[in-house]
Amino acid sequence: MGAGIEARVGPSEIRLRNQSLEAQAVEPAYDLSGAEILVRALAEQGVKTLFGIPGGAVLGLADAVGRYGRFRWILTKHEQGATHAADGYARYSGRVGVVLVTSGPGSTNTVTGIATAYMDSSPIVVLTGQVPLPMVGNDAFQEVDTIGVTRPITKHSFLLRSPNDIADTVRKAFYIAGSGRPGPVVIDMPKDVLAAHGDYIPSAEIVVRGYKPKIFGHAHQISRAAERINRARRPVLYIGGGVVASGASDLVRRLAIENRIPVTSTLMGLGAFPSDHPLWLGMLGMHGTWTANMAVQTADLIIAIGARFDDRVTGRVADFAPQADIIHIDIDSSVIGRNVQVDIPIVGDARHVLIDLVPLVKGPDTKEWLEQIERWRQDHPLRYDRESQAVKPQYVIEKLAEVTDGEAVIVTDVGQHQMWTAQFYRFKHPRTIITSGGLGTMGFGLPAAMGVAIAQEDGAPRRPVVAIVGDGGFQMTMEELITAVAYRVPVKVFVINNGYLGMVRQWQELFFGRRYVASDLRQANPDLARVAESMGAMGLRVERREEVQPAIEKALSCDSGPVVIDFRVDGQENVFPMVPAGAALHEMIEARPSDK
Amino acid sequence: MGEMKEHTISVLVEQTFDALPRIAGLFSGRGYQIDSISVGEAEEPGMARMTIVTRGDDGVIEQITKQLNKIVNVVKVTDLTYEPFVERELALVKVTATQSTRSEIMQIVNIFRAKIVDISPKTLTVECTGSRAKVQAIIGMLRPFGIREISRTGSVALKREFRGET
Numbered sequence: 001m002g003a004g005i006e007a008r009v010g011p012s013e014i015r016l017r018n019q020s021l022e023a024q025a026v027e028p029a030y031d032l033s034g035a036e037i038l039v040r041a042l043a044e045q046g047v048k049t050l051f052g053i054p055g056g057a058v059l060g061l062a063d064a065v066g067r068y069g070r071f072r073w074i075l076t077k078h079e080q081g082a083t084h085a086a087d088g089y090a091r092y093s094g095r096v097g098v099v100l101v102t103s104g105p106g107s108t109n110t111v112t113g114i115a116t117a118y119m120d121s122s123p124i125v126v127l128t129g130q131v132p133l134p135m136v137g138n139d140a141f142q143e144v145d146t147i148g149v150t151r152p153i154t155k156h157s158f159l160l161r162s163p164n165d166i167a168d169t170v171r172k173a174f175y176i177a178g179s180g181r182p183g184p185v186v187i188d189m190p191k192d193v194l195a196a197h198g199d200y201i202p203s204a205e206i207v208v209r210g211y212k213p214k215i216f217g218h219a220h221q222i223s224r225a226a227e228r229i230n231r232a233r234r235p236v237l238y239i240g241g242g243v244v245a246s247g248a249s250d251l252v253r254r255l256a257i258e259n260r261i262p263v264t265s266t267l268m269g270l271g272a273f274p275s276d277h278p279l280w281l282g283m284l285g286m287h288g289t290w291t292a293n294m295a296v297q298t299a300d301l302i303i304a305i306g307a308r309f310d311d312r313v314t315g316r317v318a319d320f321a322p323q324a325d326i327i328h329i330d331i332d333s334s335v336i337g338r339n340v341q342v343d344i345p346i347v348g349d350a351r352h353v354l355i356d357l358v359p360l361v362k363g364p365d366t367k368e369w370l371e372q373i374e375r376w377r378q379d380h381p382l383r384y385d386r387e388s389q390a391v392k393p394q395y396v397i398e399k400l401a402e403v404t405d406g407e408a409v410i411v412t413d414v415g416q417h418q419m420w421t422a423q424f425y426r427f428k429h430p431r432t433i434i435t436s437g438g439l440g441t442m443g444f445g446l447p448a449a450m451g452v453a454i455a456q457e458d459g460a461p462r463r464p465v466v467a468i469v470g471d472g473g474f475q476m477t478m479e480e481l482i483t484a485v486a487y488r489v490p491v492k493v494f495v496i497n498n499g500y501l502g503m504v505r506q507w508q509e510l511f512f513g514r515r516y517v518a519s520d521l522r523q524a525n526p527d528l529a530r531v532a533e534s535m536g537a538m539g540l541r542v543e544r545r546e547e548v549q550p551a552i553e554k555a556l557s558c559d560s561g562p563v564v565i566d567f568r569v570d571g572q573e574n575v576f577p578m579v580p581a582g583a584a585l586h587e588m589i590e591a592r593p594s595d596k
Numbered sequence: 597m598g599e600m601k602e603h604t605i606s607v608l609v610e611q612t613f614d615a616l617p618r619i620a621g622l623f624s625g626r627g628y629q630i631d632s633i634s635v636g637e638a639e640e641p642g643m644a645r646m647t648i649v650t651r652g653d654d655g656v657i658e659q660i661t662k663q664l665n666k667i668v669n670v671v672k673v674t675d676l677t678y679e680p681f682v683e684r685e686l687a688l689v690k691v692t693a694t695q696s697t698r699s700e701i702m703q704i705v706n707i708f709r710a711k712i713v714d715i716s717p718k719t720l721t722v723e724c725t726g727s728r729a730k731v732q733a734i735i736g737m738l739r740p741f742g743i744r745e746i747s748r749t750g751s752v753a754l755k756r757e758f759r760g761e762t
Contacts, residue, residue, distance in 0.1 A: 151618060155668070210671040333662050334666055337655070
């Protein structure tokens with residue numbers, strides 16, 4: 001089964017393949033400090049770049065990193081920036097991102113970054129300093145219970161207790177972070193363990209007894225699914241970030257195109273199916289397209305792959321896809337059947353399940369269904385005022401898509417600009433949108449974009465990197481522009497500057513009687529182009545529509561370092577369609593309600 | 597779905613420093629009920645067996661077992677509720693005993709095959725082992741005499757091996 005597509009690989013090879021190919025051969029070494037063992041173990045995992053900030057508890061380790069000389073250390077301005085950067089690095093490259101910070105405030109500052117990676121299943125390993133073991137629990141200087149603090153937002157965590165455990169712990173941490181449903185892993189490193197001496201022994205095998213990700217789907221369930229797809233009349237493929245993570249995009253494309261099944265995706269799944277293809281419905285959910293949401297509500301079959309029926313996607317769950325049977329493929333059994341009832345559950349890695357499933361599917365008759373979809377598409381396209389003389393945010397995104405031809409990596413912050421990007425950029429490739437979906441972390445965009453650009457220097461495919469951020473989120477982590485300047489990282493930061501916490505303003509307009517409490521930033525917003533210049537970056541400002549395209553072209557042609565474009569956009573613009581909280585997907589507000 | 601039911605779940609877990617807080621944290625973080633939780637070394641060195649008594653509808657119980665399985669240190673999760681299992685809980689109950697009630701209390705203790713393990717002029721301390729229901733019952737019987745203190749272990753449980761079929 002599936003031989004025509006790709007030979008199967010064993011679970012241990014999955015997704016860690018890239019990492020191990022690039023792993024550096026490391027010889028056994030005796031009587032080393034824990035810190036020296038740790039750097040060798042990182043080298044063994046193929047690590048090339050660390051993001052972080054040193055401090056008292058990890059000075060010995062920092063010194064060992066410097067003396068070993070095989071890693072690049074990207075010194076960020078804040079540990080949150082380091083963690084988002086490692087996360088962006090991981091999402092773009094598919095390799096585990098590595099963060100190194102000190103104890104106490106160093107580790108607590110990573111918490112937002114860890115939670116962001118956890119919610120979006122991004123593989124990072126966070127190395128945190130810790131006070132010496134005998135001082136643990138004494139409220140020592142810069143002590144915090146890092147493992148306790150991060151427990152609910154990590155896939156797993158380790159406390160180093162002896163230098164001889166270090167190498168194996170690092171191996172397990174990378175294996176756990178990068179395999180199965182990926183996620184963040186913390187290694188807490190007491191100072192005395194890093195200083196004590198032990199041996200480094202290379203090891204080939206990693207055994208984590210309670211951890212066996214289920215890679216292959218159940219054959220009977222897969223054939224049931226194929227049989228159900230074959231007799232569907234109104235099927236919809238609903239894909240999520242799991243498709244991207246498992247590298248299943250090409251198989252999703254085959255499944256859809258060969259069988260003429262329309263495709264919608266979550267925010268995290270964008271790019272896994274080309275948005276210029278006629279079967280593409282657009283994103284679904286709260287700010288999904290009319291066509292995608294109506295298709296889901298009318299479908300007789302939903303094929304969900306690597307997606308988890310998040311509440312931003314389903315709207316009112318009781319009325320989600322009322323006529324549809326649901327096939328749900330996911331590597332994490334706990335997301336199957338959690339939010340919606342599933343008819344055919346398949347636990348397994350999306351790629352491996354599809355290798356088995358695709359050959360069994362024999363074109364359901366979807367002719368009438370596609371005609372219906374085409375009518376929705378014609379009658380309800382995404383709209384905005386294209387004639388407006390003001391700089392419309394959607395226009396900026398459309399121009400960016402045009403100039404880059406959908407070939408850039410787009411990293412976003414969180415808010416209105418994020419949704420406009422999802423709606424108006426034309427994603428063509430997986431891993432070309434990097435965005436905080438699950439946690440919705442403002443401030444994610446710039447540092448994550450930096451991580452993406454640095455991953456390219458470590459061998460990931462070269463593409464222009466554009467961070468699309470709002471003025472609100474940008475100001476949460478804009479200090480990382482200094483880092484980007486320091487390392488001449490060529491990120492382009494497009495600030496969609498509307499002078500508001502825009503999504504908050506939109507909700508206040510629609511649901512809180514236009515009382516704009518604590519959402520107006522105009523009083524004190526700095527001149528962002530000059531802020532950029534003061535940090536050593538190129539700063540541009542765009543106030544008129546005809547300046548948009550030249551500014552984009554100018555920014556993209558600069559590759560010596562970061563560029564910030566401050567787009568002064570129409571501050572009153574809202575994101576539509578919109579499914580209000582608690583409404584069903586088909587109860588969309590399609591445009592701004594007329595003024596009363 | 598819908599109906600709240602008591603479940604006894606047995607979890608075999610590696611005895612690392614973080615395994616037990618992770619399991620407890622799963623219950624608090626996701627809002628699951630814990631009626632009792634007990635843990636001790638299992639047959640294999642380095643492993644512990646945890647018995648969790650919890651309540652929820654089918655959907656919640658399914659989530660609990662799946663989430664437990666996701667924890668890296670968890671080796672095996674068994675919901676014992678759907679098969680015969682033996683279950684024991686230990687309780688120590690300190691009850692007020694006067695000259696006139698002492699013999700009556702001792703009769704109750706005998707009926708439940710419990711033991712008196714401490715005696716003072718004003719109290720008796722009773723040790724009782726048995727299913728949660730039995731422990732519940734003896735406490736109910738002793739309550740009218742005046743209970744001073746109770747200390748209970750929570751259930752431990754194992755699946756029954758042989759049900760008489762050949």
